[in-house]
Amino acid sequence: MSTLPQTPQPTTTPSTTTRSSQSSLADSRLRVVLLLDVRSGAEERFLRAYDELCQQVASVPGHLSDQLCQSIEDPSKWLITSEWESAPPFLAWVDSEAHREMVKPMHGCVEDTRSLRFGILRETDKRGRGTTAARGRLQAAPRIGDGLVRHGLTFTVKPGAEKDVAAILADYAPVETRVDDTTRLCRTSLFMTGNRVVRTVEVKGDLVAALRHVSMQPEVRAVEAAVNPHLEEPRDLDDPDAAREFFHRAALPVVHHLTAVNGRDGDAPAGPLRRHALWYPVREGSGTAVSRLLARQDELAMNGGTTPLVSSTIFQHEDVVVRMVDMRAPLDQDPALAVGVGGKRAAAVLSRLVECGPDRDLSHEDGLRRFLADCDMEPVTDRRAADY
Numbered sequence: 001m002s003t004l005p006q007t008p009q010p011t012t013t014p015s016t017t018t019r020s021s022q023s024s025l026a027d028s029r030l031r032v033v034l035l036l037d038v039r040s041g042a043e044e045r046f047l048r049a050y051d052e053l054c055q056q057v058a059s060v061p062g063h064l065s066d067q068l069c070q071s072i073e074d075p076s077k078w079l080i081t082s083e084w085e086s087a088p089p090f091l092a093w094v095d096s097e098a099h100r101e102m103v104k105p106m107h108g109c110v111e112d113t114r115s116l117r118f119g120i121l122r123e124t125d126k127r128g129r130g131t132t133a134a135r136g137r138l139q140a141a142p143r144i145g146d147g148l149v150r151h152g153l154t155f156t157v158k159p160g161a162e163k164d165v166a167a168i169l170a171d172y173a174p175v176e177t178r179v180d181d182t183t184r185l186c187r188t189s190l191f192m193t194g195n196r197v198v199r200t201v202e203v204k205g206d207l208v209a210a211l212r213h214v215s216m217q218p219e220v221r222a223v224e225a226a227v228n229p230h231l232e233e234p235r236d237l238d239d240p241d242a243a244r245e246f247f248h249r250a251a252l253p254v255v256h257h258l259t260a261v262n263g264r265d266g267d268a269p270a271g272p273l274r275r276h277a278l279w280y281p282v283r284e285g286s287g288t289a290v291s292r293l294l295a296r297q298d299e300l301a302m303n304g305g306t307t308p309l310v311s312s313t314i315f316q317h318e319d320v321v322v323r324m325v326d327m328r329a330p331l332d333q334d335p336a337l338a339v340g341v342g343g344k345r346a347a348a349v350l351s352r353l354v355e356c357g358p359d360r361d362l363s364h365e366d367g368l369r370r371f372l373a374d375c376d377m378e379p380v381t382d383r384r385a386a387d388y
Contacts, residue, residue: 062089
């Protein structure tokens with residue numbers, strides 16, 4: 001597979017090797033906050049839909065509680081909070097067809113929504129004393145962020161249309177990346193494997209605002225219109241319900257991210273960064289297990305001394321798992337590191353979780369190289385803010 005053009009990077013190194021990270025794979029309790037604007041006159045209908053949803057979600061594994069609140073300052077502003085044993089069961093539910101059916105009665109009642117997810121870090125009683133997490137663990141320590149929010153989308157095109165779609169997606173006019181004073185689009189990377197398209201974005205500020213802003217740009221709308229006839233599943237982004245269904249189906253959220261501060265680890269070898277994306281042929285029902293394994297292996301690699309691995313982002317939706325890495329060395333220089341297995345034991349575990357094929361024994365370098373070549377996605381375009 002080809003690689004994206006090399007991007008020159010600063011040669012200075014920070015004084016520490018502190019890394020930024022985010023993860024929804026931890027076992028700590030989760031607080032979900034949903035902000036809603038309810039249409040005037042639809043309040044009673046909204047309450048009935050909420051009560052029905054609560055009865056259904058109560059039986060979902062991992063769910064602990066819900067609370068509905070209405071603003072005392074603006075009655076159109078509502079808030080739903082829910083608590084979960086951990087993020088994985090919530091993500092499995094919110095990405096499911098069952099969830100989409102549950103929330104349909106609310107669509108006609110609500111103008112706008114915004115969902116926020118938080119790991120619970122501290123908990124105190126009314127005397128201000130720390131409490132034991134009787135219903136699950138607390139997040140062990142605060143994470144260090146890098147100021148970016150990441151998200152992905154994936155969809156398939158009709159077999160035989162791959163070259164036409166790649167040409168459309170690689171050649172589009174620059175778009176305005178500044179959304180407002182606090183939000184801007186920083187980077188878009190797009191890859192293909194077979195007839196599968198994966199698009200990732202990096203945003204500084206409000207991800208939802210940035211995605212809405214980009215979707216309204218005439219340059220982007222022209223590209224989407226040109227791609228539409230080639231899609232395996234039709235979509236109509238001008239229809240709110242159809243657009244909502246497409247984005248639910250195509251969503252590829254980040255479940256784990258790890259990067260060196262300023263994109264440079266003090267132990268990393270110097271050299272230009274190359275971005276790659278790997279598509280893992282996950283066995284049915286093994287998506288979360290694959291993501292957990294890859295996340296742990298990347299953490300070990302970055303904590304283990306000198307490594308060309310500078311950044312790893314794992315996207316997952318059910319059994320769709322994509323790992324995007326930024327490296328200061330060719331991908332095939334260290335096939336085990338590139339695949340995300342640091343030794344034979346990890347390779348054996350991954351072998352049980354994915355479809356390897358008879359000549360792709362991950363315990364041997366030749367098998368690793370063949371598997372890596374199968375997973376390595378073809379880069380289509382990679383644009384930073386300065387390139388738009």
